Amino acid sequence: MTALLETKSLTIRFGGLTAVDSFNLSINEGDLFGLIGPNGAGKTTVFNMLTGVYLPTEGTAQFDGQLINGKNPVQVARLGISRTFQNIRLFDELSVLENAMTGAHQHARLTVWESLFRLPRHYKEEARQRERAYELLAFMGLDDRAGLTAKQLPYGHRRKLEIARALATEPRLICLDEPAAGMNTGEKSELSALIRKIRDELNVTVLVIEHDMKLVMGICEKVQVLDYGETIALGTPREVQNDPKVIEAYLGGD
Ligand SMILES: Nc1ncnc2c1ncn2[C@@H]1O[C@H](COP(=O)(O)OP(=O)(O)O)[C@@H](O)[C@H]1O
Ligand SMILES: [Mg+2]
Structure with missing residues (x-):
């Protein structure tokens, strides 16, 4: 092996x-x-x-x-390969869901043109990312907090959100x-x-x-x-x- x-x-x-x-x-x-x-x-x-x-x-x-x-x-x-950081790195002002989506976004299956001109695939891709991010929040037990901003989360949950985001890169x-x-x-x-x-x-x-x-x-x-x-x-x-x-x-x- x-x-x-x-x-x-x-x-x-x-x-x-x-x-x-x-x-x-x-x-x-x-x-x-x-x-x-x-x-x-x-x-x-x-x-x-x-x-x-x-x-x-x-x-x-x-x-x-x-x-x-x-x-x-x-x-x-x-x-x-994806990772989390010893010192948590989140976008404090973005929602929990948006933070998880930044991971999925990195993995976007779009060409520059599709993104620039907001072609139908752009919207499809965004919907897919949102859905995957939400699934991973549920997996980490954070789906009921998806709408909060990251800074509203207590410490332990912030750590879990970082993991959800790292998983969203698939x-x-x-x-x-x-x-x-x-x-x-x-x-x-x-x-x-x-x-x-x-x-x-x-x-x-x-x-x-x-x-x-x-x-x-x-x-x-x-x-x-x-x-x-x-x-x-x-x-x-x-x-x-x-x-x-x-x-x-x-x-x-x-
Ligand atoms: N960018 C850097 N410049 C200088 N020294 C560094 C740098 N990054 C890490 N080190 C040093 O490397 C050693 C290992 O650090 P680190 O990998 O953070 O340890 P650990 O994660 O095991 O606690 C430490 O002595 C640290 O000061
Ligand atoms: Mg260390």
């Missing part, structure tokens, strides 16, 4: 700091894969290299056999950057179930960065641990949890 996402020796340096060092990752279609590690380990930087935000200094990343380092964020999204792989950050215990367990449903019902492969060990251990089948830019462990949650290097990194870190 060839991997859906594969990185080889992915490395990035900022001045004298090697933020991610020779990072190898292999994710198969259908995986629910966790990337964990102490603060500053390089997790978000990995996402940034995978989604065209940062250009790696060395190494390669391939998605479905295609080289993705060097592609910009829009090109990467078109290939089928990705094959979704990368979630600390989706449970700032959530209470009830919201976290609800989110765990949702992440599983994303993989099981929407058939989207999931790569999740998470600080909450309990959440990662509860949902991920494979976990890779980063510390100071280097992989220190890879295995099942149980294997990783009992790894002395991992215990040391977490106890010695924050």
Whole structure:
């Protein structure tokens, strides 16, 4: 089986700091894969290299056999990778539905001419996007708030809206950057179930960065641990949890 996402020796340096060092990752279609590690380990930087935000200094990343380092964020999204951000990025003044639609919009199946002249297909496409965005809001349990502005949503719901928007691009792989950050215990367990449903019902492969060990251990089948830019462990949650290097990194870190 060839991997859906594969990185080889992915490395990035900022001045004298090697933020991610020779990072190898292999994710198969259908995986629910966790990337964990102490603060500053390089997790978000990995996402940034995978989604065209940062250009790696060395190494390669391939998605479905295609080289993705060097592609910009829009090109990467078109290939089928979508993400959420550790610091929520929503359009505060737009409605919840419109925010979700911005994801679908990125995926529009229109030519410039069709959009410019508002040809019939333009309206059809907009209706399709609206419907899909609404379905995804329902999936995330936000459909009853579709008409609110994003800034009216409480924090936990804002995180879920970001996920709905990322799903609206119809990705094959979704990368979630600390989706449970700032959530209470009830919201976290609800989110765990949702992440599983994303993989099981929407058939989207999931790569999740998470600080909450309990959440990662509860949902991920494979976990890779980063510390100071280097992989220190890879295995099942149980294997990783009992790894002395991992215990040391977490106890010695924050
Ligand atoms: N654009 C940048 N310029 C300089 N240093 C950066 C930049 N982006 C990330 N870093 C550094 O890379 C390291 C890893 O950061 P990050 O990937 O955000 O960690 P994590 O997400 O695991 O908490 C940190 O030391 C951070 O300061
Ligand atoms: Mg981070």
